[in-house]
Amino acid sequence: MGRNGVKVIIRARPTAVFAQNQIHINQDENTIEIDVSDSKNETGPSNKKESWKFKFHQVLQNAGQDKVYEAIARDIVHGAITDGINGTIMAYGQTGAGKTFTMIGDTRNYQHRGIAPRAIAQVYQEVESRIEIETTIHVSYMEIYNDRIFNLLDPDDMEMHDYVVVEDAKGTYVRGLTQVEAPTEKDALDQLFKGELQRTVAEHQLNKRSNRSHCIFTFHISQKSRTGGNEHVIHSKLHLVDLAGSERLKKTMNDEDSKAHKSTIKKESMYINQSLTFLEQCIVALGSRDQRHIPYRQTKLTNVLKDSLGGNCNTLMFACIWGESKHIEETISTLKLAQRMMRVQNEATSIVETDPSILIKKYERQIKELKQELTMHDALVERTGVIYDEHTPEQKYELMRLVRAYTDAPTDDDFGILQLSSLRHIKELFRQFRLLLRNAESASPQALATRTSTSNASRENGSPAATLEEDEKLVGDAEDRGFVLGIAPNAAVPVSLEINKKDKSIRPDDTAAGLRDPSPVDLQSDEKVSNNEVKGGYDEEATEKNEAYKFYITTGPGKHTNIQLQDEKESLKQIREKLKDITSQLNATKTTIDNLKVQVNEKRTNRKSPKKEGKGTDADEVVDEEEFILMQKEREAKRDYRVLFDDLKESKSEYEFTQRSIELLRMRIVSDFEEWFREGGSQAKNGEMDGDQDKLDEGEKFDQMEIDRIRAQDPDSLAFFQAQKKMRQITSTSSNQRKLKR
Numbered sequence: 001m002g003r004n005g006v007k008v009i010i011r012a013r014p015t016a017v018f019a020q021n022q023i024h025i026n027q028d029e030n031t032i033e034i035d036v037s038d039s040k041n042e043t044g045p046s047n048k049k050e051s052w053k054f055k056f057h058q059v060l061q062n063a064g065q066d067k068v069y070e071a072i073a074r075d076i077v078h079g080a081i082t083d084g085i086n087g088t089i090m091a092y093g094q095t096g097a098g099k100t101f102t103m104i105g106d107t108r109n110y111q112h113r114g115i116a117p118r119a120i121a122q123v124y125q126e127v128e129s130r131i132e133i134e135t136t137i138h139v140s141y142m143e144i145y146n147d148r149i150f151n152l153l154d155p156d157d158m159e160m161h162d163y164v165v166v167e168d169a170k171g172t173y174v175r176g177l178t179q180v181e182a183p184t185e186k187d188a189l190d191q192l193f194k195g196e197l198q199r200t201v202a203e204h205q206l207n208k209r210s211n212r213s214h215c216i217f218t219f220h221i222s223q224k225s226r227t228g229g230n231e232h233v234i235h236s237k238l239h240l241v242d243l244a245g246s247e248r249l250k251k252t253m254n255d256e257d258s259k260a261h262k263s264t265i266k267k268e269s270m271y272i273n274q275s276l277t278f279l280e281q282c283i284v285a286l287g288s289r290d291q292r293h294i295p296y297r298q299t300k301l302t303n304v305l306k307d308s309l310g311g312n313c314n315t316l317m318f319a320c321i322w323g324e325s326k327h328i329e330e331t332i333s334t335l336k337l338a339q340r341m342m343r344v345q346n347e348a349t350s351i352v353e354t355d356p357s358i359l360i361k362k363y364e365r366q367i368k369e370l371k372q373e374l375t376m377h378d379a380l381v382e383r384t385g386v387i388y389d390e391h392t393p394e395q396k397y398e399l400m401r402l403v404r405a406y407t408d409a410p411t412d413d414d415f416g417i418l419q420l421s422s423l424r425h426i427k428e429l430f431r432q433f434r435l436l437l438r439n440a441e442s443a444s445p446q447a448l449a450t451r452t453s454t455s456n457a458s459r460e461n462g463s464p465a466a467t468l469e470e471d472e473k474l475v476g477d478a479e480d481r482g483f484v485l486g487i488a489p490n491a492a493v494p495v496s497l498e499i500n501k502k503d504k505s506i507r508p509d510d511t512a513a514g515l516r517d518p519s520p521v522d523l524q525s526d527e528k529v530s531n532n533e534v535k536g537g538y539d540e541e542a543t544e545k546n547e548a549y550k551f552y553i554t555t556g557p558g559k560h561t562n563i564q565l566q567d568e569k570e571s572l573k574q575i576r577e578k579l580k581d582i583t584s585q586l587n588a589t590k591t592t593i594d595n596l597k598v599q600v601n602e603k604r605t606n607r608k609s610p611k612k613e614g615k616g617t618d619a620d621e622v623v624d625e626e627e628f629i630l631m632q633k634e635r636e637a638k639r640d641y642r643v644l645f646d647d648l649k650e651s652k653s654e655y656e657f658t659q660r661s662i663e664l665l666r667m668r669i670v671s672d673f674e675e676w677f678r679e680g681g682s683q684a685k686n687g688e689m690d691g692d693q694d695k696l697d698e699g700e701k702f703d704q705m706e707i708d709r710i711r712a713q714d715p716d717s718l719a720f721f722q723a724q725k726k727m728r729q730i731t732s733t734s735s736n737q738r739k740l741k742r
């Protein structure tokens, strides 16, 4: 970041009749001196200025295309990719001075390729070398002709589309203009050459192929960290601008040919001169202290280049001159503008946006760390049982039990039942209270009445949780009543469990795994789901994705994880069976204990029966053998019960652990699959399946030989040759079509 001046390089095109008496170029000192006093002598002394001395960042004469590129252009491209700073490279000058040669070069000759193909090559080289950054490149190519914008990348769109220049947080852009994603160098070159074919060409006196429009090829670059280490997305643009000829109308109109198209040429020249004049005015305003009003909005050209001339940009201008004496006036005018351009200072900064997905990951990491810290803190102060994660269904159920116990408790002093430990805990308790209330409200008045009366009656009997006991018959753990298991009352079923039952396809973890419809949500729940079960709402894309997913987990890269998942599921099934078994044993043991308790109590009551009362013998206090055996059995049953209970606890935690690991494996499969699918894994799959398609026909074999040859000669030139070939094919197809039409 910092203030960068606009860089200006003068390029003088080769000519056999260079005006050496008038133009003195010093390439070492980067100066150009012009002296026109000789040519004015004939008309006598003049008070007009007749000599000038200009100094620029570089002055190049008879320089090759590679040297021109290395002179600063490479740095601007590097800045756009590496630092995310907008870059603009433009060519200014009179028609025929070499602007197009400089910017595009000769599309038929690799050695003479210009700045655009070289910049394209550099962009992709730099992208490839920065593997830690995920870069997305789109390109657009527009032409501004008579202050209208034309889309060079859409031939059908060449007819009148009044594109508007708009501005947002990412900068200035043309609304609706095609931006083609170009993942490779060849893709970008294809678009450049395609645009070249579309350029509006108007006959002109100075150059038959001259165009009377400004052309702007733009890279739109977005970069973000692949590792998620940084949530920022950096947006930058790189404009390559080939300006229309800057010569004055007077000169343009001197030509005989042009008289035939007088009005068209006049109109074109007016627009060109207007836009170049405003370009100059913007430049002057940017170079001055008072920058309150810079007339960007006056023309489409200045508006499009708004964030490339001033503000956030590295700017390089090639001022092309044609050093012949008949063009001396245009040369002086070009050099004057170039000199003014050098005064413009740019504040070069990158445009940074925030990627919400990375930000979420960052927050998740922070939350995890904070939770760990809290747990450590709790451990230090010996505080146990505090839950910082979402309550599991089992924990919710446990809380529901506490809430029921609390509401059925005889006094308000039983507040301790709720064991308040954290805000999350309190919130969950409230949730359970609400649930209880809603269930109570929706229950029939009779049931409510029965429940209330039973509850009251039991309170009167001094039995604190009669309803609870009834409702939760054989469910739960109560210290003096022993642990019982069975079917939970309907009201106690946590909401989340109900959701799971109703709609298997929507799971809380869908969000956790970052899945959105129509991602294979059904696949996450159970691989058993068949295609038939994939209900309406899934389009072809979803079906294709489902197919890809099946491949991914059966023979693709997800196979191994899927086997692990299936193993874990099998273990879960076994643990569930074991739990069922322990539960029924526990219930049986509980029944045995209760029966024994009843029998022991009966024996005890009989011993103390009225018949025996009053006798007061010690024998009454003596337990007979039968009672003793019953008591012993009861003790043994209780011992068995505890062992079973410990087993149950252990199996439950094993069950939870396995459940969690299943969820993790599912999430891993789904997220890995998403990434694999996004990166075109399914195409690779298709390729694998349709092996025969890989066989080359004769034409393809020839192409392959040609590619091998070019690659052996100069690997860097391959993309250029491929794009060039494509352009040739397009040209010959369109000329054949024209022939057919005739």
Ligand SMILES: Nc1ncnc2c1ncn2[C@@H]1O[C@H](COP(=O)(O)OP(=O)(O)OP(=O)(O)O)[C@@H](O)[C@H]1O
Binding pocket: 012, 013, 014, 093, 094, 095, 096, 097, 098, 099, 100, 101, 102, 207, 209, 210, 211, 243, 244, 245, 320
């Ligand atoms: N530096 C150079 N080396 C070799 N040839 C050049 C050079 N500069 C220009 N030319 C040749 O001069 C001719 C005119 O150049 P070019 O078309 O680039 O001019 P221009 O300034 O873009 O004109 P226009 O405004 O019409 O687009 C072309 O044939 C080009 O090959």
